Structures are given as structure tokens and as C-alpha cells.
Amino acid sequence: MSKLLIDLLKINSVSGNESPMTDFLIEYIWKRKDHWKVQPEVYFGEDFHDCLLLKFGKPTGAVFSHIDTIGFSTRYENQLIPIGGPEIEQGTRLIGHDSLGPISCKIILNDDFAFHDFPRAIDRGTLLSFEQSITIDDEFIQAAYLDNRLGIYNCLKLCEELENGWVAFSTYEEHGGGSVPYLLRFINENAPIKFALISDITWVTEGVQHHNGVAISLRDKFIPRKKFLEKILSLAEESGIPYQLEVEGSGGSDGREIQFSPYPIDWCFIGAPEDNVHTPQEKVSLKDLQNMVDLYKYLMKRL
């Protein structure tokens, strides 16, 4: 497994405090872009909050990858409030940092309320993440936050060969969103797009299994336009890359904010499926991940 992926998995960037990931990406892109096929324009800084935009060539589409993760806020009297939808299990280890120093503690469940067991009070509003633990074998990677470190990884691999297109690193996706609207406004004013692919990780279910290929989502809580799905499916079929079709009635992604944006932009979620969703033991097939990378490269050349 590449060093890049391991590096990505070690960075904390809970929704609201994504800047450690932004900083990492800026540095990585700076170091690596000379080896990329096309040199992108890179946009970041206070006008983009903690987001990052890369423009390659003459874009007609974009790939969105969220850089935030689920986690917890500390409240009063050792209470924990979720950020996004983490699985809240007795004993899960959390880490963070407040004005008094580093924090490592466990979740204590009491009457369905969550508390931490840190021996001192933690500053109010401190953001805590799952402690990271990465396991890789021949078939699988298992770690916290594969959702959406793998989506970021996919984007960075795509950057190596991308000729035309935006790559957008968004924030707050796990907690209701809010960055996609201003990213889309900037994109629309700079080089408008017709479509967006959502580079994110989905669920293993009775219909979507490990090793069966990258999942193309035909719907989640929201429904992409059939005409666009048909175009994607026809290209996916043509590519020969293993893929599987997902149909869900719930769940959302940055696609939601594209659907409700003031621009007529088609969208589709495409990503490897994971087991143990939103736990510290998210698990993805390495083969599915490779299919994801391959399909994005194929599609972004042809859509």
C-alpha cells in the first residue's frame, strides 16, 4: 500500500477543523505536481476556507472528495456530542488536543448518553477523533476514516493523469455540508461544469459486496438524472473495469448539494464499498479501491 494512503489516514480533520488535511494536501500537491501530466491551477486560502480546488485544462466536469471526518465534540460534565454519524460504542478510543495538551480517552455509554473517561475535564467544544489503527493484508485495508481518505487518495491518483476537469476537496460533508455551494459558485464563475462525480466510500450490503468492483450508486436518498446514469453505465461497461450497481433509499453525499445548487449539474456517486461503516474499523477491498481509481481515470477522459 502506498505511503500516501498511510499518510492520509494519520491526519485528523474532523468537520469544522479540516485545516490539517488542507495543509497536507497543499504540501503534497506542491511536491508532486511537476510529475503530473497537466499542471493544474490550485486555489486555496481564506476565500476557500479549508477547501482546495484544482483546475486542470478546460473542465466540463468535476470530482468532489470530502476531506472532513466524523467525530465528537466535548460538552459539559464529560459529555460527548456526535459530529456526523459515528457509531457510538462502549470503549472506543478517542484522541484530540485541548489547551492543556494531548487527549486520549475512551467512550463510556450510560443510558444511551456518551461520555469520555479522561481523568481531567476537557475544554468545551474540543473535537475528538477515533484513534487510528491501520491493518493491511493482500485483500483488505482496515482503518478509521477510510471514508473518505480513500476518496481523497482516488483524487490524488486521478490528478496524475487528468487533462481536463476540476478536482474539489470539500469540507463539512459528514455534518450537513456547506462548502459545496461556494465551491460551485466559484467553479461556475471560473469554468462552469456539466457534471460532477462524487469520490466517496459507500456501504457493503446484500447487493454490494467486497471484491465485486467499485460501486456506482443509482440512487441514495437522492436520485441522479437517468440520462446521466445511462451515460456513466455505458462507459463503465465499455471500460471492462469491474463495477457493481448500488440502489439505496437513504444516505447522502456532496451529491445532495449539487442536486440543490442553482446550476444544472448532473452528479453521480462512485466509490468502493466498505464494511463497519463509521466505526474505527472501516474495511475496504484493495481490488475495489483499484477499480475505483481506474474507473475515475476512464470516465474523466470520456464524459
Added chain:
Amino acid sequence: MSKLLIDLLKINSVSGNESPMTDFLIEYIWKRKDHWKVQPEVYFGEDFHDCLLLKFGKPTGAVFSHIDTIGFSTRYENQLIPIGGPEIEQGTRLIGHDSLGPISCKIILNDDFAFHDFPRAIDRGTLLSFEQSITIDDEFIQAAYLDNRLGIYNCLKLCEELENGWVAFSTYEEHGGGSVPYLLRFINENAPIKFALISDITWVTEGVQHHNGVAISLRDKFIPRKKFLEKILSLAEESGIPYQLEVEGSGGSDGREIQFSPYPIDWCFIGAPEDNVHTPQEKVSLKDLQNMVDLYKYLMKRL
């Protein structure tokens, strides 16, 4: 009853795949507009996805009518997932089409989950609609999808006499929306509006009954501005056209997306009430429908 209405009722256009209705409307408008009082500019195509916009004269307002319907997506293992909020009843007949051909099946309920009974697997993500069955007598029309074929019908009747105003055919209304934002942006950049009427069908309740006139909604989940409601009510009273006042605490329409748009646009939902909402047997008084058509013509001249 007019052939137009029957034609409209026979077209399938579940949210996400409204293009059959768009195609019908384009053809209908093309054939009929020479007989209209004012020739509109007609906007459609990929920049509007499956929506359609007509601009008559110098608009200060718009009428919105959604062209999508509720329905179902097929999932895995014969499961059905709702699109919008259909009533899910044992034995309801559904139709559709996948790669292997036409589909006609029934809903089977099992432990509150919905399945189809089609003898073969249906392609994942296939969109299914209620089978249509139209009954008309002297007083009522009964059919699937009166919501919102009657709203479209109302708009097309309005087009015959409209001198100034936008007519907007929107998509995705039954499933959370998403087209109104880009339609409003286009409208605002082309010929901005101060108000919008929502041409849609509402509910028969203890306060809103068949044959008592078109319903003017004073609120649903959202609340129009009192100043605008007062203007509408004063014109409705002056018109002599039968109407009734609706007050609901839930439900929504394209009015919701106008309320939350970045433009200060007043809105009001005005439509005939129906019984058996979101079933294949929606039922509307023909008299109420005629009152709806008459009131829209009256209001769009004077607002």
C-alpha cells in the same frame, strides 16, 4: 374531458426520468402556440436538464408546475424503494421498462417492506409507476397522478391567454426538489420576478372539500408572506370565482424552494384539492379544476 388531459395522464415521468413528459410538452407547445394570444420564448435542452421554461411578454411573475411523479425504484432481491411519498398498498399494480423489456407487476407487502412479484429479476434502479386507470364522470376525474398532471394542464390552459409571465415546468418536486434553484437563477438573470404561483394539487380535508372551489393555501409546512396572501385573497374575492382557504401544518411544494432561494420572491400555492392522495385513485372535482384554471387566468392578468 379534453384529449390533452388524457394524453398527460398516460405519460410516465417518475422523478429522475421526466424526459418523456418534457418531450411531450415540447411537441404540444410547438403545435399549439400559434393559437396562443402571445408567442412565448421557449427554453429547454441540456442547460435546463428535463425542465422547460416559457417566457410570455414582460414577466413580473411565474407559474410553477412540476412534471415529475412519485413512484418506486427497484433494489435487490425484488425490493422496492419509494420515490417521493407514494401510498404503499398490497396489490397495487406497477409498470415500467428495463433492459429486458416491459414490466407489469404488483406490490407485495411483507413486514412493512415492499417487494414486487414480477417473475424475473428487474434491473437494479429501474423506475416503476402506478399503472394508469382513468375514470371520468360528470363531477369527477379519478386517475393516478392527477398530482400533478392537472397542474400541468392548468398551465397549458393558462398559456392560451397569458400575456406576461413565466411558465416553468419543474422536475424532482416529489423527491426533494432541485430544479427550481437553477430555473430561478435563469429567470432572475433573464427577466426577474416578484412572485410565483404554485400550480399543484392539494388535499381534501375537513376544511377543504370537493366542489367548494380551488384551494388557496395560506400555509403548508412553510408560510407565505401575509402581504402577498392579502393581495391574492382580495383579487380572488373580486373575481367571483369559487375558492376555499387551506391551512396546513405539513406538506410542501415548489414554493419551498422559492422561499429559500436567494431572491425576494413571494409565493402562494393554488390548486384543486384531491382525495386518495398519492394513490392510483386520486380524485378531483371537475368544477374545482375549472375554478383553478379560471383563477390562474384572472390572477396572472392582475398581480
Added chain:
Amino acid sequence: MSKLLIDLLKINSVSGNESPMTDFLIEYIWKRKDHWKVQPEVYFGEDFHDCLLLKFGKPTGAVFSHIDTIGFSTRYENQLIPIGGPEIEQGTRLIGHDSLGPISCKIILNDDFAFHDFPRAIDRGTLLSFEQSITIDDEFIQAAYLDNRLGIYNCLKLCEELENGWVAFSTYEEHGGGSVPYLLRFINENAPIKFALISDITWVTEGVQHHNGVAISLRDKFIPRKKFLEKILSLAEESGIPYQLEVEGSGGSDGREIQFSPYPIDWCFIGAPEDNVHTPQEKVSLKDLQNMVDLYKYLMKRL
């Protein structure tokens, strides 16, 4: 307590019908602005619906204060439907006005449904408010609608000294919002901002108590950006003004619409805490209110 605050508390402006408050503010601002340090540009009228915008100097930020209140709509058969989230208690007195004259009635609860006891039918869709009753002693003010009359009061006190910044009086906040998007669009086209403070009233809880200072909210249902919170906290600390830190998992404000706007604008909710939230007996510490006024003046000079 100032006459201004008493005047504000006596005005009815339920969501959807905020114009009485708008009219009061226009008149107040007209009379008083000559005494203000900087003369603002004042924007109102039909292009702003019932909102009001003041631009002081060269703004980089804004303060938002909502001018609507919770209340009730009358439905059929003496039913009441809530507007926003009022506490619905047996016997609470409500007032309003319909075509037949003034209304004063009580809430009757029956099987969890709310009715009024007015001896005649009330016009459908009439807006009712809590009857006002104001009590002030050395420590506390108690009245209906401190949320958000105190937020408005805070803004008007700020106006006396504000040199650079927008002050925005928004509508519909209690009932889902809808005015902030067009206010932000106007602001962005006229004099864009980097940040917004939400001048509103929050809750007394186990962690936020009367007399402990104005509450700075580190999160509610939504999460401001950590970088911006740190700037606020550092200025608050430096100011010497008493404040307390709030951390909630639910609740929202105009900050929500700023978060989801198409502009990269940081936001933070800062306001005195109240007891008996959304009842006719909301209660706030006068000291906390003064701290709120002082902190806004301090921050708006330095952010």
C-alpha cells in the same frame, strides 16, 4: 430598562407578518441615526420583503438579528397550528386580529391537539402571538419574545457606535428561514463580508447559567469553523467582558443559512442565555444582556 426594549416587546411580528416590526425599526432608525457615530445606508422596501439592512462604513462583517417570533396559525374548527416551536401549554393566552376585530383567547389542549377557546370562529390562517407580560427587577427581565427582541435591542445599541459593518434584520428565522439567502446575495453584491455574528438568544442549561456572561456558542446543530471560533475566543478573553462557552447538539439560527450559503462566510452565534425558552415567560439576566451588548461592540471593532 430602556423604553426601546419595552417598545420592542410590545410589537407583534409572527413569522410571515413581520412588517409591524419593520415599520417600527424604520421609524426608530430615522429618528435616532443622527446621534449615531456613523450614518448608515438603510435598505428596505419590497426588494427586501420585510427585512431591513444597514450598511455602516466599509463592512467586512455583519450582525444578523431575526425580527420574527414564534406563534400559531388558526386552522379549521378552532384548531391551532404552531409557527416555529412554541411551548404549547393549556391556558396560555394568545392575541391577534382578524377581519372581525381583535382576538384574545386561551390554548385548550385535547388529546395533544391544540385549540383556541375564542367564542366565535377565527378567520382561517390568522396569526396569533403570546399575550405580552413584562416583568423587570434588578437582576432579570421576563417577558414573551425576549428571543429575539433582545437580539434586535443588541443590534440597535451596536448601531450607536458601529463604524464598519452590516446590520441585518432578518425574517422567518423561527420557521425555517428564507430571508438570509437574499440578504446575503445583496450584501455580497454590494459590500461582501468574511464573517457574520448571530445576535440571538440561547438556552440556560447545566453548562450555561444566568449571570455568567454572554454565551458564545461553539456549536449547535451546526459547527462553525474552528479557526474563526479561536479568533472570537481570543478577542473575548482579551476584552475582559464576562462570557461563557456553549456546546449544543441541536438547535439552529440564521447561522445555518450562512453555513449553507454560496459564500465562504464564517459565522458564530453569540447571545445571552434565557430560561423558559419559547414560552410567554422567557427570562434573561440583565447583566448577561449588558455583556452581550458590550461584547458585540468590542468584537465588531476588531474582527
